[in-house]
Amino acid sequence: MTRILRLAAAGLLIGAAAPAMAMNICVEGAYPPFSETAPDGSVVGFDIDMANALCAQIGESCTMVKVDWDGIIPALLEKKCDAIVASMSITEDRKQVIDFTKKYYQTPARFVAPKGSDLEFTPEGLAGKVVGVQRGTIHQAFMEGEFPDTTLQLYGTQDEMTLDLTSGRIDAAMADSVALDLGFLRTPAGADYAFYGESYSIPKYHGEGAGIGVRKEDTELRDKLTAAIDAIRADGEYATIEKKYFDFDVYGN
The missing domain is CATH 3.40.190.10 (Periplasmic binding protein-like II)
Incomplete structure (x- = not known):
């Protein structure tokens, strides 16, 4: 009995030490200044900074997954990523296939x-x-x-x-x-x-501006990310990221 308890305790310790799974974010990496591939192969830009800020806000770590634009919605549906942060406009046609948060910017x-x-x-x-x-x-x-x-x-x-x-x-x-x-x-x-x-x-x-795409069944994630957009706009983090790339209000009306 003592041995069983010890094994169970060891299992709990191992479980506690295991790192949390990162949330995979589909990005394009070919759309400067929102998303581009740096010389070292990393993906940088406004979309990437937004994704990292929003993941931190909801308590998740993020891994960026670079996907060609043509395949980015299929990649989400095939669960190769958990969300799309790729300057994707919220349109009625796309809402037939995936769901979106509120916008995080809007430009003509x-x-x-x-x-x-x-x-x-x-x-x-x-x-x-x-x-x-x-x-x-x-x-x-x-x-x-x-x-x-x-x-x-x-x-x-x-x-x-x-x-x-x-x-x-x-x-x-x-x-x-x-x-x-x-x-x-x-x-x-x-x-x-x-x-x-x-x-x-x-x-x-x-559409209604650029939003974060999620699978239709992931309503909890959609709502968390929408709340996170409001939170970083309220606490000034959005403005800090925005000023890094733009000299105007990219969020829009």
């Missing part, structure tokens, strides 16, 4: 093209022109819905899109304005390019 979309472009950035003006968008994004849906006569060139990443833009293979590109500004226009590669047309933030296409 814009066109970018070579400086001095004489294109008219209207559905009529871009008819027959070639515009690049990232595949499977709100920007693809917007262009298909509002610019039906424009030829779309689809890309796996924004970097691939801007590379084709600078190579002259497309006439213009459409993407998130902040990602285009900080990830392209303010870099040497984007020196000869500029924004054109109006800013777009149409709920039908652009």
Whole structure:
């Protein structure tokens, strides 16, 4: 009997010493300044800092799992990760498949093209022109819905899109304005390019802002992360992270 108790006690001690399982977070790693891959292979950016802050707020450790954009929702559904923190807009179509927290930021979309472009950035003006968008994004849906006569060139990443833009293979590109500004226009590669047309933030296409994606059954995790977003906005941590990347309010209205 004494031996059994000793074994049980040893088991409890071993169990107590075992490290907690980290929560896996799906990130893209190819969407600066929100998420990009550093020279050492780590993933850095606003999304990553947000993920770490929110995990700490709910008492979880985080492991970032880099996944191509096209496969990021399937990875969540296949339980390769527990949540998506990848600047994913909350849209009705996506809510049919996964659930979301409240938004953690919201920014409009814009066109970018070579400086001095004489294109008219209207559905009529871009008819027959070639515009690049990232595949499977709100920007693809917007262009298909509002610019039906424009030829779309689809890309796996924004970097691939801007590379084709600078190579002259497309006439213009459409993407998130902040990602285009900080990830392209303010870099040497984007020196000869500029924004054109109006800013777009149409709920039908652009949704309710970027939220954290979770599986539909994980309602407790969704609610914890939503509360954590409110908490870091209230205690100033959100503002500290925001100032590291932006000189404006990225959260939006």
